[in-house]
Amino acid sequence: MISDSFKQDLLNRVDVVDIVGRSVQLKKAGANFSGLCPFHGEKTPSFTVSPSKQFYHCFGCGAHGNAISFLMEYQGLGYVDAVRELAQGVGLKMPEFQRERSYPGARAGEGAAGASGVGAAAEEGPDLYALMERAMRYYRDQLKQSPRAIDYLKGRGLTGQIAARFGIGYAPAGWQNLQAVFPEYSEAAIKEVGLVIDNEAGKRYDRFRDRIMFPIHSQRGMVIGFGGRILGAESNEEGKATGPKYLNSPETPLFEKGRELYGFSQARNPIRSAGRAVVVEGYMDVVALAQAGVDYAVATLGTATSAVHVQKLFRQTDEVVFCFDGDRAGRKAAWHALEVCLPVLADNKTVRFLFLPAEHDPDSFVRERGQEAFEHELQRATPLSAFLLDHLSSDLDLDTPEGRSRLVHEAKPLLTRIAAPALQIQLGHQLAELAQMATQELARITGLRLSAERNFGRSFGRSDARRGAPPPARRGLEAKLERRLLRGLVAQPDRASALAGLMNTNAQEPGSPAARAITALTQQVLEQPGMSASFLLDVFQGSEHEKPIADAYAELLELRMDDAQLEADFQADLAAMRSALKTARIEQLKSIASEAMSAEEKTELVRLISEQAQRRDGTP
Numbered sequence: 001m002i003s004d005s006f007k008q009d010l011l012n013r014v015d016v017v018d019i020v021g022r023s024v025q026l027k028k029a030g031a032n033f034s035g036l037c038p039f040h041g042e043k044t045p046s047f048t049v050s051p052s053k054q055f056y057h058c059f060g061c062g063a064h065g066n067a068i069s070f071l072m073e074y075q076g077l078g079y080v081d082a083v084r085e086l087a088q089g090v091g092l093k094m095p096e097f098q099r100e101r102s103y104p105g106a107r108a109g110e111g112a113a114g115a116s117g118v119g120a121a122a123e124e125g126p127d128l129y130a131l132m133e134r135a136m137r138y139y140r141d142q143l144k145q146s147p148r149a150i151d152y153l154k155g156r157g158l159t160g161q162i163a164a165r166f167g168i169g170y171a172p173a174g175w176q177n178l179q180a181v182f183p184e185y186s187e188a189a190i191k192e193v194g195l196v197i198d199n200e201a202g203k204r205y206d207r208f209r210d211r212i213m214f215p216i217h218s219q220r221g222m223v224i225g226f227g228g229r230i231l232g233a234e235s236n237e238e239g240k241a242t243g244p245k246y247l248n249s250p251e252t253p254l255f256e257k258g259r260e261l262y263g264f265s266q267a268r269n270p271i272r273s274a275g276r277a278v279v280v281e282g283y284m285d286v287v288a289l290a291q292a293g294v295d296y297a298v299a300t301l302g303t304a305t306s307a308v309h310v311q312k313l314f315r316q317t318d319e320v321v322f323c324f325d326g327d328r329a330g331r332k333a334a335w336h337a338l339e340v341c342l343p344v345l346a347d348n349k350t351v352r353f354l355f356l357p358a359e360h361d362p363d364s365f366v367r368e369r370g371q372e373a374f375e376h377e378l379q380r381a382t383p384l385s386a387f388l389l390d391h392l393s394s395d396l397d398l399d400t401p402e403g404r405s406r407l408v409h410e411a412k413p414l415l416t417r418i419a420a421p422a423l424q425i426q427l428g429h430q431l432a433e434l435a436q437m438a439t440q441e442l443a444r445i446t447g448l449r450l451s452a453e454r455n456f457g458r459s460f461g462r463s464d465a466r467r468g469a470p471p472p473a474r475r476g477l478e479a480k481l482e483r484r485l486l487r488g489l490v491a492q493p494d495r496a497s498a499l500a501g502l503m504n505t506n507a508q509e510p511g512s513p514a515a516r517a518i519t520a521l522t523q524q525v526l527e528q529p530g531m532s533a534s535f536l537l538d539v540f541q542g543s544e545h546e547k548p549i550a551d552a553y554a555e556l557l558e559l560r561m562d563d564a565q566l567e568a569d570f571q572a573d574l575a576a577m578r579s580a581l582k583t584a585r586i587e588q589l590k591s592i593a594s595e596a597m598s599a600e601e602k603t604e605l606v607r608l609i610s611e612q613a614q615r616r617d618g619t620p
């Protein structure tokens, strides 16, 4: 939606020290600034902001990012809003949000959204938040007037208090009820926020009809969408369909599905105090759990769990429990969530899975058995490691060598993606046991470091199926060099040209997280020259590369080296890496029996050995 060049331009103009400094008292500390972290409670400052690289990092809780992510995290803004607010501050216009006409009626008197200052587009058009707020109030008023809707909610065990806490309302039956609250019913903005639909004949009608309405809030509490549960039957007496059971707002300028969690603004503080977040599938689950006293649950809003969801929760707590239905669909959703979690895991984070009995969803379970029983189930939820191995083993016959080999084959790509080093080793040991292999054998086959020397995954050198992995000492050196090179690259992205082609990572041999990040960053920078360090963070936010990149930034902050020192280091590391790669290749070639060697390989070996000899002699 927002072009990269616009984002880049924006990040070049704003100053992250200034943005953070509005909310956090910062003190100069050497080349950087530091202060008390706004994202976790602390007494001594571990939150550091770099003016030269334009990013922040907390050594206490790991929060990190640039000016955009700071506004998102601190103020609970959506991405678009954060960009808009920053743009407004530096006088940049967001072209795609300008509107041709103004809708004076749309802004009149709608305090909440207008006063909060996010309605930067108000100059050009209506405040979309104000429209949503008005719709929500209308639905809530309608609920009060509908005994049928009230009975339904009471029947589900909900009190007026909980209904009010979640802003639950009712969209009456009928096609154009919203006309009563929106004199500008025919205007484009009403459709833009997803409240109405135009049919093929161009006739406009309400999207939500005869539904219990659940407003979806942004992190900061603004209404950005709705979920509607059908109140009547899914078909009428004549058997004609009246719509799906659950219906959500479409994606709109306010509502990006993969980023938002239903109930997050209400659950944020409870999650912090409970030290745990529960992820469920539906809004009724969230509301029913809150009614029962489990107020730290959120829902994924009809989309699959995303890395952004998980990271959002990990900012608040170290433990996330996914609670899905016990049926096939629930297991599938849980498996997807597991895959999403692997690259964002850390050794201090816990992910678990709770599968309720097949006849239950969280809503029915907690209504029947209550808070204590549910929390008891949470305690016993399956750890990610156990779910991973159970799930992979479930269709395999581990009594046969074939079944056990298959298990290793299927587990390998998953284990490789785990960002938590200690957990990766633990799982490796468990896998070795299940597969009836020695840990070293498993390590050799999978390329995973499962011994004490392991730091990061295998990465360097060209892969060759005929040979085993390079010796551990070499891998340790390479892993270290990879991380240092990544550090040099994020400090100054235009170093990408020096690194291009150096990393040889591919699907068969995915490489260490740092090596993969270097490959991805290098490609990105070469495609888009002139990238700033803070823009790189933006591009890779939420991807598997975010963590290695953030680690590199953190190291930069800790080192406090000046640019000249960094450059000297980078050049030395680059030379060391080239030499390490050559040595590895020589060893690889030497290990091939000479009758199995191709002519090209022989030539290559001779060339490499002579180059190495020259280097030892000190000749160029």
Ligand SMILES: [Zn+2]
Pocket: 037, 038, 039, 040, 047, 058, 059, 060, 061, 062, 063
């Ligand atoms: Zn912190």
